[in-house]
Ligand SMILES: [Zn+2]
């Protein structure tokens with residue numbers, strides 16, 4: 001049995017930044033001794049209606065959070081080395097979290113691919129950076145995306161000049177230049193032929 005800490009599902013879990021995307025299951029009922037069990041390695045609070053969305057930096061800190069914010073919950077104690085059962089239960093927990101997440105996100109991405117949004121632009125036609133990045137995150141993309149990270153140009157992510165490199169433009173309808181303002185090229189291009197002017 002692989003240790004859960006070395007498993008990709010656990011690495012995925014600890015790389016998550018908000019529990020809102022995870023649909024974490026509620027905590028189980030306390031066991032016969034009144035203890036609420038946590039899985040090994042948990043980072044996100046699963047107390048009902050807890051406002052803390054971000055992960056704790058360690059399971060220990062998560063336990064501290066529970067004891068400070070949810071003192072009525074008595075967590076199972078950590079005793080010695082984890083058993084094989086605990087390892088297995090933790091692994092199943094993380095794998096199933098990731099699987100349901102993937103299914104959900106894939107369904108969302110498929111729907112999004114059919115109906116891609118337009119690139120958010122300002123009145124002058126330039127990309128609205130705040131909005132485009134927010135939208136990308138809503139669609140489960142990353143800012144910076146991998147290619148922008150690889151190019152070591154994190155701040156260049158989602159910028160017009162990087163449209164051919166940046167992955168995040170895949171989230172948007174590609175043949176959309178501007179619906180907000182008159183494209184400035186028009187005047188220049190139409191100058192050549194006068195035939196259209198009927199005056
Ligand atoms: Zn909490």
Ligand SMILES: [Zn+2]
Nearest residue numbers: 145148157166
């Ligand atoms: Zn990018």
